[in-house]
Structures are given as C-alpha cells and as structure tokens.
Amino acid sequence: MPGAFMQAQDTEIILRMGEANNALQGIQREISYKSYIYRAQIWPYKGKNKWTRGWDNIKHSDQELRFQQKVYTNALACMKMLGAKANALAQYRDITKDDLRVVTMVSKPNARGQSKETMAWFWSLDVARDSDESEHLEECKWCPSTPRAIILTQLIVYHISWLHAKARKERWEEECVLLTSEMDWAVNYYKHKSEEWKQLAVSSEGNKQYLAFAQSKLWTFLHDQAKSEFDVYKVTSFLR
Numbered sequence: 001m002p003g004a005f006m007q008a009q010d011t012e013i014i015l016r017m018g019e020a021n022n023a024l025q026g027i028q029r030e031i032s033y034k035s036y037i038y039r040a041q042i043w044p045y046k047g048k049n050k051w052t053r054g055w056d057n058i059k060h061s062d063q064e065l066r067f068q069q070k071v072y073t074n075a076l077a078c079m080k081m082l083g084a085k086a087n088a089l090a091q092y093r094d095i096t097k098d099d100l101r102v103v104t105m106v107s108k109p110n111a112r113g114q115s116k117e118t119m120a121w122f123w124s125l126d127v128a129r130d131s132d133e134s135e136h137l138e139e140c141k142w143c144p145s146t147p148r149a150i151i152l153t154q155l156i157v158y159h160i161s162w163l164h165a166k167a168r169k170e171r172w173e174e175e176c177v178l179l180t181s182e183m184d185w186a187v188n189y190y191k192h193k194s195e196e197w198k199q200l201a202v203s204s205e206g207n208k209q210y211l212a213f214a215q216s217k218l219w220t221f222l223h224d225q226a227k228s229e230f231d232v233y234k235v236t237s238f239l240r
Contacts, residue, residue, distance in 0.1 A: 001025055004191075007128060009082055009083070009109075011118065012078075012082055013079055013082050013083075013084045013088070014081045016076075016078045016082070016084075017075075017079065017088065019071065019075040020072050020075040020079070020092060021076060022070045022071075023069070023071040023072035024068075024072060024122045024125065025065070026068035027065060027068045027072065027095070027100070027122065028069075028122065028123065028157075030065045030068065030101065030218045031065070031101075031103060032155075032157055033061055033105070033211055034062075034065070035059075035063040035102040035103040035157070035190065036059060036103050037054055037057045037058055037061065038054075038058070038102055040054075042054045042058070044056070051183060065100055069095055072095060073094075073095070076089075076092055076094075077098070077166045079092075080177075080219050093121055095120075095122075098120075099120035099121070099122070100120075103119065120156075121162060123157070123158075138185050172229050180234065183226075183230040183233070183234070184230075186226055186230075187223060187230065188221045189228050190219050190220075190224050191219075191224035191226055193215075193218075193219040194216050194217075194219035194220045194223055197212050197215040197216035198212075198213070198216040200212045201213045201216060
C-alpha cells in the first residue's frame with residue numbers, strides 16, 4: 001500500500017507540473033494577444049467603434065489571464081502540499097501583477113527605455129520545451145481555432161527579447177573593455193603627473209622644490225595604489 005501510495009503521489013506531482021506548464025503557456029499566449037490588441041486596435045485608432053472593440057478584447061483577455069493565473073497558483077500549491085522536490089519547485093515562482101503586464105516591445109515598439117526593460121521570469125522558462133519541440137506549440141501553429149496573430153506575436157516576443165538580451169550582453173562586454181582601458185588611462189595619468197612634478201622639483205629651489213617633491217610623492221602614491229587595486233580586479237575578472 002505505501003508503495004502504491006508513493007507511486008500515485010509521484011504521478012499526481014507530474015500531472016500538476018503539466019497543469020502548471022499549460023497555465024504558464026496560456027499566460028504567455030494571453031499576454032502576447034493583449035500586447036497585439038494594444039498595438040493593432042487601441043493605439044492606432046481614436047474612433048469610438050474601434051476603441052470599444054479593442055477594449056472588449058482586452059477585457060476578455062484579462063479574464064482569461066486571471067483564470068490561467070488561478071490554475072497555475074492552484075497547481076503550484078498542490079505540488080507543495082504533495083511534497084514535490086526542491087529541484088522540481090525551483091523553476092516555479094509566484095506570479096505578481098507586474099509579471100502580467102503587456103510586452104511594451106510589441107504594444108509600443110518605439111517607446112523609450114525598452115533597452116532596460118526586463119521580461120517576466122516565465123518567458124525564459126522552457127515550459128514543456130515549447131521553444132523547440134513542444135507538441136502543443138506545433139499543434140497551435142496549424143490549429144485553425146488559434147488566431148495566427150497570437151502565434152506570430154508570441155514568436156515576435158521571443159525574437160525581440162532575445163535581441164534585447166544579446167544587445168545588453170554585448171553592451172556590458174563593451175563596458176568591461178572600456179572600464180579596463182579607463183583603469184590603464186588613470187594609472188598612466190597618475191604616473192605622468194608624478195613625473196611632471198618631479199621635473200618641476202629638479203628645476204626649482206627652496207620651498208617650491210619641497211612642495212613639488214611632495215606633490216610628486218602624492219601622485220606616485222596614487223599611481224601605486226591604483227595599479228595594485230586595478231591589477232587585482234583584472235586578475236579576478238579574467239578568472240571569471
């Protein structure tokens with residue numbers, strides 16, 4: 001009996017994980033559809049008829065989003081109650097209101113600040129391997145009941161998100177190169193100022209010579225301090 005109970009428990013956990021994945025796919029689909037509606041039926045038009053139709057679609061999408069969120073929350077709670085392992089629960093998180101906002105890159109492609117915008121965590125989660133080999137996504141592509149605009153919008157979301165992530169990665173790589181160069185420029189500047197004050201001290205006498213040597217020692221100290229600190233950073237960043 002205990003063995004059969006454990007087997008039934010494991011089966012129930014797997015079923016709940018599938019339910020959670022399906023709900024996340026539904027959330028992604030509705031967010032994509034909602035973003036498309038804003039772009040195609042809300043922002044371009046100012047007429048009352050177009051706005052009414054667009055907001056009706058938004059209202060229907062919000063209802064479906066709330067339903068899918070409820071299904072996901074219930075499935076996640078059941079997995080926890082059934083004692084799912086930590087590595088199985090690690091990929092799932094609680095869904096907040098901000099996670100359900102429209103994708104600005106689709107609804108308003110020319111809006112400012114999109115380079116710093118991050119998408120919700122479930123967009124990077126490969127639920128049921130939907131990016132490559134999901135039967136659900138393959139069926140959706142050919143399912144006549146699924147609007148083609150929704151499928152295309154989902155693909156656009158993934159493509160643009162990937163391009164944004166790639167651009168951020170390359171920008172930070174460029175920043176690392178520039179930062180390393182700025183470290184070298186700072187060290188060379190300190191060395192140049194030290195040599196400059198040293199030459200001025202040699203050509204001076206009395207108090208002026210004393211002050212010039214003091215300035216030279218100050219710049220030498222800054223040079224040595226900066227070089228030692230920057231060398232440590234370069235070594236640690238290289239090892240990473």
